[in-house]
Amino acid sequence: MSDQFPSDRALIAVDAMGGDDGLAVMLAGVARARRRFEGTRFLLVGDERAIGDGLANHPNLAQHAQIVHAPEVVGSSEKPTQAIRRARTTSMGIAIDLVKQGRAAAAVSSGNTGAMMAMAKLSLRMLPGIDRPALAALLPTLGATDMVMLDLGANTECDARNLMQFAVMGAAYARTTLDLACPRVALLNIGSEDQKGTGEIRDAAARLRAATHLPMQFEGFIEGDRLSRGEVDVIVCDGFSGNIALKTAEGTARFVADLLRRAFSSSMRSRIGFLISRPATELLRDHLDPNNHNGAVFLGLNGIVVKSHGGANEVGVATAIGNAVKMVRNDLCRRIGDDLGHMEQAA
Template sequence: MTNSSRIAVDAMGGDEGIAVMLAGVAAARRRYEGMQFLLVGDEAKIRAGLEAHPNLTAASEIVHAPDVIGGDDKPSQAIRRAKTTSMGIAIDLVKRGEAGAMVSCGNTGALMAMSKLALRTMPGIDRPALAALLPSLGENDTVMLDLGANTEVDARNLVQFAVMGAAYARTALDLERPRVALLNIGTEEMKGTDEIREAAAQLRAADHLRLEFKGFIEGNSLSRGHVDVIVCDGFSGNIALKTIEGTARFVADLLKRAFSSSTRSKIGFLISRPATELLRHHLDPNTHNGAVFLGLNGLIVKSHGSANETGVATAIGFAAKMLRDDLMRRIAEDLGNFEAKAA
């Protein structure tokens, strides 16, 4: 039986150090009073860091790990050290049912490899996918997957991603029937690869699913809010994600430069500050932090390596919500319904 009230945290995985990790966990604890945490890493460092967070001490248990996965470690190297590293031990706590979910800011490739090996994929899922929420101009954020777990996929994989993404959107965004689209080079039915067109045909025919298939979407519409779930292979998805993040930084830096160019510009900044603050918050990756590996027999949440206290708390909050709303059960039910109808 999984202890769904406890979240295992890789306390050593963040770029900003253990102090920021613990501050983020403490902030999450204040938001989610019922949550308990398993803090995995160097016991002496964690215990010393907890002195600044008395509210977290009573809600936490330290699990010592003598080793850490580095940012440059290859997945094959990480797997061989799974039993001694903070990341590997935290994943194992989920596998053994001692934690309902695991959160890490560490090496994405290592996390994916170790999680897949330890937890395996759910019945009916061929490959797990990395999903995240992106800011949009619509009424809600947009789910996008795969963001890097699979560089090459077939039509079956894309359909499974669509089913998992829709279940995630119903959970994370509280949508009854999410609008789903496949990322493509055009919106016409004849555009794209054979795999994309075949996946589209299967999704159009699956009208029994709790989603509304909207066909194809192009890269210039990713943030418009026209759909709730965008499905693609991991190669395209990772490029799209990095492009969106880079564009957001470019816009922010451009505004900063423009507003500091003259006295008149500085006055204009003061007048427009409420709007620019709203823009900054909307584009801040820490407010949308937390990508989920969908399709595994366990809930694994990947945080930005450079996440600050707010970002760490946000990622833990996502994990808590996914546990509370039983995301894995929803995915299993939706996929079972799809395969039963297809058979």
């Protein structure tokens, strides 16, 4: 991949038909990403006529984009088995296949997560040394940077080997996206003591403590109430626990935002207080806005595939594309392969 796509001229395939808010938001997001990452080019996959009409509103993007026609779209509730059978005719399937063919360095879609995972795994296959892919995302913290969390739903049950591989992939992703030389890694557990948790978690912890040759710093266990403290850079867990933790964090953020909105509108004094504190509340809203942290990646595949949230606005779409560009420019797949090779040699 890195030989075909120089680091300053990444070519990204975008499923332009995915997302809850339609083509207009997707194109606006791509245009925003293009302004931020100069040199990036795009393959816009979907209905040729609709995309062509939409590009009329983004002349600067049109100069750096090529349309790849796809006659069909994967439905939001479509089963993965059904989507796989239509992979060659849907915008999502074609975007992923462009990565397989070597015509694109990464694929980005806001469509059906299950279908996307199934298509990507079947088409791109796994990196050597990886048993299962993991869904990883960036979450806001009180620290200087976001944190990486994986797995967020791709694997409901994991053994120690899976968790070890997730840690290696998550650390490589943190180095690539967050510019961290030696990310701090922790395992999500029900307690911080060594004897807490399942046998798989304790076994994974033992292996990570012994992996001193890898570019990561293992911090042991972390409990759910400290996820957002910024004490670690990568949190590793099985997909069942990770998905619950993620949805709980998102719900809590919405709860706090709604509570503040209700409190500030309860009386005239509260409204005056809101005007005084508006700079602080705007900062809080910006920090918690999921569009500023959008873009989950399927780590472990032999190619880069990024899942944007279906309800993302143009800022969120641009953020997801930006994550893909960073991974391409920093050759994430090669980094993961190198780290896995070092781990196998040490073992």
